[in-house]
Amino acid sequence: MTDTLDDPIYKTDALIAEDIDRYLEVHQHKTMLRFITCGSVDDGKSTLIGRLLYDSKMIFEDQLAALEADSKRVGTQGQQIDFALLVDGLAAEREQGITIDVAYRFFATEKRKFIVADTPGHEQYTRNMVTGASTADLAVILIDARKGVLTQTRRHSYLAHLIGIRNIVLAVNKMDLIGYDQAVYDGIVKDYAEFANGIGIRAFTPIPISGFMGDNITTVSANTPWYKGPALMEHLETVEVDQVSDQQKPFRMAVQWVNRPNLDFRGFSGQIATGTVKVGDAIRVLPSGKTSTISRIVTLDADLDEAVAGQSVTLCFADEVDCSRGDVIAASDNPPQSADQFEATIVWMADEEMLPGRPYWLKIGTQTVTATIQQPKYQVNVNTMEHLAAKTLELNAIGVANLSTDKQVVFEPYEANRTLGGFILIDKITNATVAAGMLHFSLRRAQNVHWQATDIGRDFHASLKNQKPAVLWFTGLSGAGKSTIANLVEKKLARMNRHTFLLDGDNVRHGLNKDLGFTDADRVENIRRVGEVAKLMTDAGLIVITAFISPFRAEREMVRQMMQPGEFIEVHIDTPLADAEARDVKGLYKKARSGELKNFTGIDSPYEAPEDPEIRIDTTGMTAEEAADAIVARIIP
Template structure:
């Protein structure tokens, strides 16, 4: 079925196809769903398309009727850059031009549907003539004498003696052996699974790509990509996901969504997010460089999936178009005065204290009290509070889910920089989503992020609300208010859990200081 709700099914099924057969009802011609399927097929790099114009018997095998449908479709397919399109008149009910050529269409001289499928070029033939791409799936080291790299050849061919380069590191070597369970091979081609051994002891890990030294893959960490959204929850800019390209996994943040595509008209529409089954073009920023090829050149090294870090659900699938220019020109500047030097000067261990909870839970009061106590003890601190940040760093953001995600992304990056400066950083934010709190945790080293869940029953939070925000939210005067019409995802395993319905701010502050002492952040 070509209905819009099946777009993700179409993407999943067609992602490994070499050829697409589209059925069109001869009585109705090219429909919206025909154009949608064709667009998705072109997006996924399918180079060969057969348009089967079915039920031609109901048009009395009309040649003009068939040619009009074929002309309409050819015009649309040319807009998408599809070159190999064959239109075939068929009647599935009577078998016309399905297996054998029909006498009822003497005006048609092309192949039958079966003839077309038996002779169409498959991608494996083309891939074998391309440059070598071998994503490493596993480092095979059964004993101290053998070290090989297992995987399936995505494109090209390889033989002992071939010069190779390992991406993204750029280290070079030569293939020594091609090992299989049935013995060594003299040559292996795209589609075969083998274990490579190299003549040199170089560092190769899962996710690296072994490639032809004369034609290496590109390396980048910021990309333009076409993305098909496959989850019920919308795609939000600024949110961090796991991204898998071949055998490589990296953390990817969705930067601005450039536009979404009206699949029916091919119109580019301005958008802030993608909903289920929508397709758009966005920018992706990774936490490290990866080896890749544009999807149009190689599906295996250019296609990716996005995975929710909390649920492990696949939420999107996409195609890498190219690396952004800043990905090639921007490099991390090494500095001599590092985090350890800053911390030693301050005689403390830097960390982030992340206070999360509903509005009215007492986060700001507790954070302010903890900072005062730390200051008296001679520690170097800084407090980032949600309301204060909204007046400057995030004054351009509202309170939609997308804006909340971006707000937390910004303050998490600032917090990480302050940790690098050797500070004890207190961040007091509702921060309703687990994904963003996890993203903030991943920006610093293990042990440097302490999540403080400031817990309170809703009725207590409302009773404390001197600004009457909950009351206004319940009347509909304030939209997207956490706890009313916007979700709060409770921490599942916070380092510190404070119930402010029963603990005073002073007791809560002492509880936090006690944890800092226990962890060696401050002296005991």
């Protein structure tokens, strides 16, 4: 028998196809809400998300079977399913019963689509919470009804508000464990309201819940007859995100890639951060300020007449305008600012403390520059919101500080534009992300202080002295012989009629750096200042010789970057710690070993030896005179 379209099976397939098409059509036009769950450890964040996934029927049968098996294996008490296991995917989390990483989950209801980030509760993983909150529209702050408002509750609330989340749900969880006591719930809400008002949270939605039992999650529970508000799911489905649409803001697009497949095409690719752009629109490229108009808006599928925020496109200009990765294309009549000095809030995310003056990579949008941070203006006490004096920032600390960059950065205040106002700091040596931050404004001196051009330049100064400027940067442990060898090198160069200047570590601490101690932060500032002085001296045409322990690679690299290519010559006076300590000419090692001298390099403060110095001197195999001769022979042809 021949199959025909009249057969029932074909009618069934057609109906199914229509149903799928209708579902996809409806699903495609649903609004999206991104939210996070946060709070202190063991407040029930993972259990809540697991319950939402389960109740919204986003779990397949095989997942459910595996979940039931895992729940039995971990010994869930009084409940067949441990909903937290739907989210706690890492083995370490299942073993410890905590969330370490940020777990993202997608689910949908008939009214809305959701992306939820389950963020860690432990204080040591606050950095992960910041990551999850950076793209969220709403935060669900969970509180264990038995414990009330804790320090981590305050910290996460402050961070959520700081990052720009204006929709806050206070989910008082584990109500079943306090017998659904309204008085306890009201007390927690009152305590939180007093704190929230102090940090600028003017409104929040409190909901009593039990993720374990399902109370007030998808439907209002009979166990809380005194509660007259919505269930959590109803609130998530209907809450209006109170933000100006990105499409209504001025046009901004950071250039990610210059698209040049052939000589006939040149475009600039990126994702539109805010606003809309049309063919024929006048644009401005920043920081150069060059202007042009849009000739084409190119996508993989076809050219567009108009593109909006969120779309990834390639823009072509009507004119040959210089534009590179990291530049920002903006509306010509309403461009963002450019500056190199800012005030910012910084959330420190590294185990090692922040070192003021140390250079870090600053990444903002597609721009990457070198940035140095000054000593914080203050650190925020998340319990009292008090501004505390601070010389540095430690793990999870939040502070306000000024920072400067080595070149102009295109930016907008974070509250106006997350893309051009939010940044991360990256350690130059380890490439680890050490902080996240939000720019407030540029400093007035960034606009008022300009480089003054002079007619007599560094080349003329060098030609007068008939020499090539250089910095001989001696580094090594205390007692290695840096000062002795540096002094001999200068004497030998002087006999050769070379114009030199010796900067010695002890000598500069009598004047230029007399205000600095020997903490890691002060050591960084010590080297930064010396580097700036050495740079001025090379501009004057001198051969500069420095003798400093300079224990950190990052600061030696910072000074190298200040100089012209080839002018920085790192000289490692390589002396084993035992030999340097045996000499102990100044008695410093003895004091350090006895505890009288703190932060002494090689004893209780680290020394990071050069990995690839231009010159290495092994003092165990030569005298100081021989070492000086070897150095001079290397630098003077």
